[in-house]
Amino acid sequence: MTGSRPSPTKSSADGCGALVYAVALAAVIASFADDARTEEQLRPYTVVEDAIPQSLTGAKGDVERGRNIVVNRQVGLCLLCHSGPFPEEKFQGTLAPDLKGTGAPAFQGKPVLTAEQIEDVVAYLATLRNE
DSSP: OTTOOOOOOOOHHHHHHHHHHHHHHHHHHHHHHOGGGHHHHOOOOOOBTTBOOSOSSSSOOOHHHHHHHHHOTTTTOGGGTOOOSOTTOOSOOOSSOOOTTTTSGGGTTOOSSOHHHHHHHHHHHTTOOOO
């Protein structure tokens, strides 16, 4: 990103940690979309360096449910900004990178935002209120 500070390189685990932060950021954004679901939203977690190594639910994620969250404009909100391999979905976003290929090794260790930038964005989003 132009004008952003590079993040220090520690190991290939840093990229995975940044991906975890990005997913957490997406979860925070999605939680703002529906305040009625706050009872179940936040579960205890532990951050180790820049990663959340343990599952938040104790179960492995479900691919099909995950896809449904990504394409659902009332839950995940992903397609407001991203496009991807979802031919049935019209009107996909163009503001953020295409999601096609994001599971590829070429993206490992290459986060879009640094951990510090993600924390800053989350801190800012937390200040936004319905006033």
